[in-house]
Amino acid sequence: MEVDFLKQAAQEMKPWLSRTRRDFHMHPELGNKEFRTSRIIQDSLSEFGIDFQTYEDSTAVVGLICGAHEGKTVAIRADMDALPIQEENEVPYRSLTPGVMHACGHDAHTAVLLGTACLFSQYREQLHGNIRLLFQPAEETTGGAEKMVTAGCMKNPDTDYVIGLHVSSHPAGTIEIRKGAVYGASDQIDIRVLGKQAHGAHPDTGVDAIAISAQVVTALQNLVSRKISPVDSAVFTIGKILGGAQRNIIADEVQMEATLRTLYPETRIFAKEQITKIAKGVSAALGGRAEVDIRESYHSLFNTDRVVDVVRGAAAELVGKENLLEDPFPSLGVEDFSYFLDAAPGAFYCLGTTNPSKEITWPAHSSRFDIDEDCLPTGVLLHILTALRLLNGEAEET
Ligand SMILES: [Zn+2]
Ligand SMILES: [Zn+2]
Known part of the structure; x- marks a missing residue:
């Protein structure tokens, strides 16, 4: 797949990505209650011709795109749940559910992974390996990731690498990733x-x-x-x-x-x-x-260094080295992506989504949190370019 072609395809997808994210934003659902979100994901995957599985008493959805050629399996994760916060933003897409809000950007994570799924599904013939799509419930509460891993979401075929992203307070247009310890x-x-x-x-x-x-x-x-x-x-x-x-x-x-x-x-x-x-x-x-x-509760999140190098390569290609950031210290926040990293090497990266020129500056978990939607295609491309590099063996141990 040509990078320039992918960039153009992701940009053309931007209105759809915004619409999809706004739909999730207007209909936020708390952890383990992501029924509508899960149904929309299942409908979308069916529309893209992607096989998926669900689990009993769970809103999780696990899709699998099998490439036409043999190869490794890369899993990509998005969390789906919202927070018990009353939204105070005056935007056309503000939450329609009183007291519940996507104040951590999981609406964007889900839209970005659906966009990634859509693009990958069109290129099965050229794909060497498989892409697994992990739509996860309850990151903010009861640890949906651990339950999915226990249920076998990383197996059959075994996952070789797992990647995921979170929107962040870094400026729009930047990507942040660090080696080793990331969250506590x-x-x-x-x-x-x-x-x-x-x-x-x-x-x-x-x-x-x-x-x-x-x-x-x-x-x-x-x-x-x-x-x-x-x-x-x-x-x-x-x-x-x-x-x-x-x-x-x-x-x-x-x-x-x-x-x-x-x-x-x-x-x-x-x-x-x-x-x-x-x-x-x-x-x-x-x-x-x-x-x-x-x-x-959750345990620490440690990125795999050789996968971080691959993400950096993809990010530099996408946004330029000057927009590739590395936080000097880990955070003592928590993130249950760590459970997927127990099952396979991988990396978790941050997509900068604040933009003072658009007055998008409020932090996550606040009632005025929002993101610059211009970052959505960047999220899709980052997932795709990283996954392609991983399928290509760039993170192999030497
Ligand atoms: Zn959060
Ligand atoms: Zn979050």
Whole structure:
């Protein structure tokens, strides 16, 4: 497939890409409830003549474009879910569903992957290998990626590489990608500090869970500042604290809700051990007791370096080296694309979509978030050029 020809085809597709993205934007659906979105994807794939499969009790759709010639299989992922946010943009395509909004750009990811599917479906005869299309539910909530991988979405045929993109706060016309660690791991932590109720005038007859909690909160601040290397990275945030009954009663219980974010698996294990040790140790030393409940959420996302090199090659061809960016640091945000990367080497890249000249500057997860739709054809081309290079063996280990 000629690059110039593809560029022209993607540009000609722009009105369709905008229409498709706006349709998803006007009808946002929360995680695991992407019923309409899933149906439109299935109808579109049928229209393009692409075989797909679905799973029981899931809105996921997995398409497979088999090339006329043997070769590798490259999977491309788009997440489909929206957020519980009331849109405040005054645009003709604003959300029609009260309290729900595509404020993370997943409408654009889905439209871009459909555009990619449409173009690839026209070139099966020239394709050496297969393109797998992963339309994923619930990135923002319950981890749709892990469930799809468990259900076998990366197999039959085995996926050799997996790629995906996210719209980003970088300027429109740029592409950002970094090697190694990209996003952190997340754990949800609940701490209950337990004391003994007593009259507020006689604290010596009880155990004050509020006073103990103050010490626990302070001691936990030592975790990141004193127990984890300054050149590693972690963040521990207690976002909610609740306790006590009345001003003149010694509180017998305080509940805290916290999030832990780490990059490296060994730091994650260490931090969780330390949080438990500190909460229990400080509480016990002051005569109380602590219970710590930790629920694992997404794990870290690490790009495969040799696939990043391939994406950079494709991106430079597309937008020029000067528009190819690399963030100096990873983010401690999370992204469940990491589960696809457990199953195959690959890379996750960012498509710049902000544009101050069009007043598109609000960050993701805000009620005024929007994207510069001129970037949609760039997203399609980036997927296609990267996938073609991967099928061509450019990321092979030497
Ligand atoms: Zn998001
Ligand atoms: Zn997102």
